Amino acid sequence: MSTMKAERVTRMSAEDRRELVLQAGTRAFAHGGYHGTSTDAVAREAGVSQPYVVRIFGTKLDLFLEVFERAVGRIKAAFEDVLEERSFDPDSEDDKARMGLAYTELLRDHDFLQVMMHGFSNGDVPEIAGAARRCMGDVFATIQRTGWDDEKVRDFVAYGMLLNVMISMRAPEHLEPGDPLTTLATCAFGDGLEVLQSPA
Amino acid sequence: MSTMKAERVTRMSAEDRRELVLQAGTRAFAHGGYHGTSTDAVAREAGVSQPYVVRIFGTKLDLFLEVFERAVGRIKAAFEDVLEERSFDPDSEDDKARMGLAYTELLRDHDFLQVMMHGFSNGDVPEIAGAARRCMGDVFATIQRTGWDDEKVRDFVAYGMLLNVMISMRAPEHLEPGDPLTTLATCAFGDGLEVLQSPA
DNA sequence: ACCTTAAGTAATCGACTGATAACATGTCAA
DNA sequence: TTGACATGTTATCAGTCGATTACTTAAGGT
Numbered sequence: 001m002s003t004m005k006a007e008r009v010t011r012m013s014a015e016d017r018r019e020l021v022l023q024a025g026t027r028a029f030a031h032g033g034y035h036g037t038s039t040d041a042v043a044r045e046a047g048v049s050q051p052y053v054v055r056i057f058g059t060k061l062d063l064f065l066e067v068f069e070r071a072v073g074r075i076k077a078a079f080e081d082v083l084e085e086r087s088f089d090p091d092s093e094d095d096k097a098r099m100g101l102a103y104t105e106l107l108r109d110h111d112f113l114q115v116m117m118h119g120f121s122n123g124d125v126p127e128i129a130g131a132a133r134r135c136m137g138d139v140f141a142t143i144q145r146t147g148w149d150d151e152k153v154r155d156f157v158a159y160g161m162l163l164n165v166m167i168s169m170r171a172p173e174h175l176e177p178g179d180p181l182t183t184l185a186t187c188a189f190g191d192g193l194e195v196l197q198s199p200a
Numbered sequence: 201m202s203t204m205k206a207e208r209v210t211r212m213s214a215e216d217r218r219e220l221v222l223q224a225g226t227r228a229f230a231h232g233g234y235h236g237t238s239t240d241a242v243a244r245e246a247g248v249s250q251p252y253v254v255r256i257f258g259t260k261l262d263l264f265l266e267v268f269e270r271a272v273g274r275i276k277a278a279f280e281d282v283l284e285e286r287s288f289d290p291d292s293e294d295d296k297a298r299m300g301l302a303y304t305e306l307l308r309d310h311d312f313l314q315v316m317m318h319g320f321s322n323g324d325v326p327e328i329a330g331a332a333r334r335c336m337g338d339v340f341a342t343i344q345r346t347g348w349d350d351e352k353v354r355d356f357v358a359y360g361m362l363l364n365v366m367i368s369m370r371a372p373e374h375l376e377p378g379d380p381l382t383t384l385a386t387c388a389f390g391d392g393l394e395v396l397q398s399p400a
Numbered sequence: 401a402c403c404t405t406a407a408g409t410a411a412t413c414g415a416c417t418g419a420t421a422a423c424a425t426g427t428c429a430a
Numbered sequence: 431t432t433g434a435c436a437t438g439t440t441a442t443c444a445g446t447c448g449a450t451t452a453c454t455t456a457a458g459g460t
Contacts, residue, residue: 011426011437031324035235038417049439054419114323121321123314123368124231132369137381144380150387155355157384158362162354165361168323169332180344181337184357187350211407211456238447249409254449 014056021046021053025067030111033118034064034128064119065131071115072135078102079142090147099146103160104192110167117164162188172196214256221246221253225267230311233318234264234328264319265331271315272335278302279342290347299346303360304392310367317364362388372396 012020024046028037039060043050057063082088082102089095106113120136122128143153166172166188175182186193212220224246228237239260243250257263282288282302289295306313320336322328343353366372366388375382386393 121368140384141380158358161361162358168321180341184340
């Protein structure tokens with residue numbers, strides 16, 4: 001029995017479709033990384049055919065680079081929001097907490113963080129490594145706008161990297177009492193652990 | 201003209217060959233990660249045929265897991281050496297520096313660090329994610345033996361993750377004056393930058 | 401010298417991947 | 431209404447991958 005519906009297939013503007021595929025790509029690449037995700041996986045996630053995603057972006061590499069830079073842009077924007085919503089005091093513990101919270105909020109939908117992580121750890125693809133360096137520099141420069149000295153900024157970024165790694169290895173979903181990893185997780189995520197489990 | 205040498209082909213014990221392939225696997229996986237490295241690439245690096253590496257380890261996954269756990273074991277061992285070579289004072293800045301130096305020494309041959317990083321960022325393969333959690337817990341527990349409080353241990357580990365990421369994106373080879381990434385690199389690696397460029 | 405065991409390879413397979421080409425159809429201005 | 435263009439798909443390809451099978455030959459005890 002084949003489908004009876006002579007379904008009216010409506011089309012999308014190239015711009016909208018591109019955006020949709022970029023979002024699908026973010027989800028897909030977040031899981032498998034660059035090498036571990038096929039263009040077909042992205043296509044299925046987006047609900048289009050595989051050749052079409054290749055045609056939109058040219059190559060898989062170009063698609064990944066765009067997904068990656070958007071993800072990092074999104075993360076940078078979260079910090080910029082904190083810096084711009086009111087004056088930032090470099091010596092205020094409270095303002096530092098606001099900065100940390102901005103990152104914690106990103107944990108809720110961690111696709112961006114994982115895409116960023118995958119970009120950072122793909123040094124064998126020169127174009128990705130280059131983009132990673134540029135983006136990491138951007139993020140560092142953004143955090144520098146807090147007025148903190150370089151060491152404090154460095155520590156903040158380092159802390160973020162730890163959270164990324166913990167997310168990557170699915171630590172929050174595997175907390176067992178007595179496990180040293182659980183100690184690390186609770187002391188790394190802090191209140192963020194609850195955020196991770198809250199609805200939306 | 202075919203080769204005249206009826207070359208005497210000598211064989212190796214399975215144990216030795218296994219060790220050799222593990223070392224080759226470490227180099228290969230350090231570059232491409234799990235998904236980005238073929239068993240054939242490992243075989244070529246080891247100078248044996250591709251089916252043979254598969255036969256030694258069963259599957260590519262088993263090979264990677266073994267390479268990964270060895271790498272993390274090596275890193276753990278570096279910390280244990282510091283803890284055991286003489287009594288460790290939790291409050292000594294000097295002893296903390298010794299701990300940091302142990303990691304910096306590992307930068308010299310960073311294959312182990314990169315393999316560790318690749319394991320940490322491959323959360324989509326359940327077996328790898330599981331091994332990553334266990335190994336991260338092990339490392340954390342090892343650092344805890346310093347007597348530091350959990351926050352200090354956490355910060356130490358976080359700092360290590362930053363170094364891993366910087367190595368991964370080839371930051372030390374791409375330092376350009378004026379680039380914010382250069383600021384981050386100099387302030388993250390410190391004296392380690394010289395170590396990275398020293399001969400052996 | 402022989403023969404069993406173990407080290408190692410060549411040949412090959414089915415599945416998958418990224419990309420290309422050819423084709424189909426919705427959309428919209430004239 | 432029509433025709434040109436933009437949005438999409440189906441079919442297909444050459445290359446790569448992990449794995450299996452069958453074969454080869456060095457090593458070593460008797």
